[in-house]
Amino acid sequence: MHDFPKQVLLIEDNPGDADLIRLRLIxxxxxxxxxxxxxxxEGLASIESMPPSxxxxxxxxxxxxxxxxxxxxxxxxxxxxxVILSGKEDEALAMKAIHQGVQDYLIKADLTSRTLERSLRYxxxxxxxxxxxxxxxxxxxxxxxxxxxxxxxxxxTPLTCIHQYASLLFDGLxxxxxxxxxxxxxxxxxxxxxxxxxxxxxxxxxxxxSGKLRIEPRCLALVELASQAVAMIRPMAIKKRINLQLEAExxxxxxxxxxxxxxEVFINLLDNAVKFTPPEGSVTIxxxxxxxxxxxxxxxxxxxxxxxxxxxxxxxxxxxxQDPDSVDGNRSGLGLGLYIARELINLHGGRIWVAxxxxxxxxxxxxxxVYSLSKLLxxxxxxxxxxxxxxxxxxxxxxxxxxxxxGNWKEVCHECLNLLRRCVYVDKDLVLPAIATNGPEDTFYxxxxxxxxxxxxxxxRILEQLRVLTHLKSIGTVRAMARQVSLSSEMQDVSVEQQxxxxxxxxTEMVLTDLRTMNGFNKKETNANAN
Amino acid sequence: MQTEKGKNDTPxxxxxxxxxxxDDPELRxxxxxRLRANHYETVSAGDGYSAIAxxxxxxxxxxxxxxxxxxxxxxxxxxxxxxxxxxxxxPVIVLTARDPQSNExxxxxxGATAFFQKPADNNELLQVIRASLRSAxxxxxxxxx
Numbered sequence: 001m002h003d004f005p006k007q008v009l010l011i012e013d014n015p016g017d018a019d020l021i022r023l024r025l026i027x028x029x030x031x032x033x034x035x036x037x038x039x040x041x042e043g044l045a046s047i048e049s050m051p052p053s054x055x056x057x058x059x060x061x062x063x064x065x066x067x068x069x070x071x072x073x074x075x076x077x078x079x080x081x082x083v084i085l086s087g088k089e090d091e092a093l094a095m096k097a098i099h100q101g102v103q104d105y106l107i108k109a110d111l112t113s114r115t116l117e118r119s120l121r122y123x124x125x126x127x128x129x130x131x132x133x134x135x136x137x138x139x140x141x142x143x144x145x146x147x148x149x150x151x152x153x154x155x156x157t158p159l160t161c162i163h164q165y166a167s168l169l170f171d172g173l174x175x176x177x178x179x180x181x182x183x184x185x186x187x188x189x190x191x192x193x194x195x196x197x198x199x200x201x202x203x204x205x206x207x208x209x210s211g212k213l214r215i216e217p218r219c220l221a222l223v224e225l226a227s228q229a230v231a232m233i234r235p236m237a238i239k240k241r242i243n244l245q246l247e248a249e250x251x252x253x254x255x256x257x258x259x260x261x262x263x264e265v266f267i268n269l270l271d272n273a274v275k276f277t278p279p280e281g282s283v284t285i286x287x288x289x290x291x292x293x294x295x296x297x298x299x300x301x302x303x304x305x306x307x308x309x310x311x312x313x314x315x316x317x318x319x320x321x322q323d324p325d326s327v328d329g330n331r332s333g334l335g336l337g338l339y340i341a342r343e344l345i346n347l348h349g350g351r352i353w354v355a356x357x358x359x360x361x362x363x364x365x366x367x368x369x370v371y372s373l374s375k376l377l378x379x380x381x382x383x384x385x386x387x388x389x390x391x392x393x394x395x396x397x398x399x400x401x402x403x404x405x406x407g408n409w410k411e412v413c414h415e416c417l418n419l420l421r422r423c424v425y426v427d428k429d430l431v432l433p434a435i436a437t438n439g440p441e442d443t444f445y446x447x448x449x450x451x452x453x454x455x456x457x458x459x460x461r462i463l464e465q466l467r468v469l470t471h472l473k474s475i476g477t478v479r480a481m482a483r484q485v486s487l488s489s490e491m492q493d494v495s496v497e498q499q500x501x502x503x504x505x506x507x508t509e510m511v512l513t514d515l516r517t518m519n520g521f522n523k524k525e526t527n528a529n530a531n
Numbered sequence: 532m533q534t535e536k537g538k539n540d541t542p543x544x545x546x547x548x549x550x551x552x553x554d555d556p557e558l559r560x561x562x563x564x565r566l567r568a569n570h571y572e573t574v575s576a577g578d579g580y581s582a583i584a585x586x587x588x589x590x591x592x593x594x595x596x597x598x599x600x601x602x603x604x605x606x607x608x609x610x611x612x613x614x615x616x617x618x619x620x621x622p623v624i625v626l627t628a629r630d631p632q633s634n635e636x637x638x639x640x641x642g643a644t645a646f647f648q649k650p651a652d653n654n655e656l657l658q659v660i661r662a663s664l665r666s667a668x669x670x671x672x673x674x675x676x
Contacts, residue, residue, distance in 0.1 A: 159650055
């Protein structure tokens with residue numbers, strides 16, 4: 001019923017085996033296009049130029065051995081069925097191959113034309129079934145995505161109406177309100193906010209599932225973010241007489257993370273901790289570095305709650321997981337918070353886990369990658385094992401016209417960052433990730449490893465494009481300036497890594513000096529305006 | 532009617548005229564009450580077509596715009612406003628139940644000055660209205676005092 005695969009790619013270095021397999025194939029079918037190569041590199045090239053219907057693969061080739069061979073073929077041809085032909089029985093290797101997506105593992109000595117023919121035919125068929133399953137899974141996810149986005153829109157409209165009218169009443173805009181009525185209205189508004197948060201979580205969880213969750217990492221001081229989260233949770237903790245504290249080791253390095261998303265995770269963990277800790281207990285959030293793992297900063301949130309049972313531990317980060325013993329009258333929410341938290345931390349390249357002593361305490365721990373300028377820099381400023389000769393630091397200032405609106409200004413800055421990335425020379429310049437500052441204006445830095453003349457061309461282009469962006473109505477002034485980064489002469493004797501390290505230090509120093517003077521400048525400006 | 536906190540910071544913008552565009556009459560009414568309590572003048576429209584007509588006739592100082600509208604959705608309204616020399620300077624705040632991830636940047640790209648998802652925090656919204664009116668006036672629009 002189904003056609004036998006027509007184009008067979010045989011990757012086999014032993015001429016005797018190759019002839020034998022070719023013979024077996026021709027015995028079974030007459031019209032076959034068999035392409036035989038004897039190196040993996042040739043096989044991969046052939047897959048790229050013309051994908052075959054099926055790949056017959058020997059594992060031990062002159063340029064690749066064992067599992068490495070099928071890993072590379074699968075990577076090159078994700079949709080093409082692969083059948084391994086091996087000289088020896090190796091059940092462990094065969095299982096590994098099947099688990100990674102290989103369709104069959106055949107032993108050369110056992111081959112007859114009939115078994116080979118059947119194996120190839122089924123391999124192609126299985127691959128087709130797999131593909132259609134994957135397609136329908138994707139379609140279903142897409143459908144779920146659309147459905148939820150539609151539903152959440154429809155739910156938000158009446159929710160907004162409740163919110164608007166309740167807050168009109170609450171604010172006394174429809175006449176005087178008694179303290180009792182105010183109290184009731186407050187309860188309505190609180191519930192509206194809960195409902196709103198649930199709708200948001202529902203959408204976020206679906207996004208996480210379909211891989212559409214996005215983060216925008218910048219260079220970030222975790223301590224500030226943690227204090228912000230603690231300040232937000234404190235009223236709730238005070239109400240329950242829970243001692244909420246923040247402990248941070250000194251010298252916590254900057255991390256590379258999305259501030260809004262990490263704040264979300266902090267709040268989620270703290271909120272849970274306070275919720276599950278009895279009155280008079282304590283919740284502690286702690287930031288630390290571990291000597292064994294200097295590339296990450298660790299955050300722990302520890303409570304003195306009743307803990308998590310050993311059976312629940314592996315399930316706690318799963319979607320819709322809810323504590324079955326949670327009968328304290330609290331509304332528990334959808335059970336998506338920790339799932340979203342885990343997805344967000346994973347997207348940052350970190351990990352999150354939990355440990356608990358039932359009846360005593362629970363500790364959630366997660367880590368985030370430390371921001372490393374030298375790691376980012378080495379890709380652009382090292383050329384042919386040498387530091388490039390000229391390194392220029394370009395600074396682009398953006399000031400809003402009026403007092404900025406946080407959400408809007410954030411989007412404006414995001415757009416600017418994208419624009420800057422389009423203006424720089426690929427592989428030669430690097431737009432540094434934004435540094436979280438408190439000020440309303442944003443400053444962007446570009447490390448350029450091109451000569452001054454080209455830097456000037458780049459700056460002209462940046463300024464032109466920034467002015468063209470019509471929707472950036474709220475931008476007041478744009479300024480750009482460039483400075484040479486000094487490369488000291490003694491650097492000749494040290495390794496390239498150390499040179500990059502020093503250049504990174506120089507640049508960091510320049511940026512920090514800049515930001516310090518800029519803050520002073522702004523304060524003066526504000527004073528002048530106030531007068 | 533009572534005056535809300537923060538209103539006194541910028542008394543000269545309070546008489547500005549705001550066009551509310553939303554297809555839900557109850558939401559239009561709630562927004563109108565909120566804005567009037569803050570001493571703004573309001574006019575309102577329930578669809579894209581009358582939004583443009585009203586903008587031309589009334590020349591509002593600011594527009595609050597929903598995205599899902601009959602007779603030309605919010606993006607069409609933004610486009611029409613941008614194309615008109617007389618109206619393109621008016622700041623537009625998008626206030627919608629739609630998802631920010633797929634609509635926020637698109638709105639800003641189409642000419643909106645700010646994006647809010649419903650239900651929006653009233654104080655934040657009022658703050659943005661004030662800021663937008665200030666920057667609009669700095670860009671050369673005259674406001675009634």
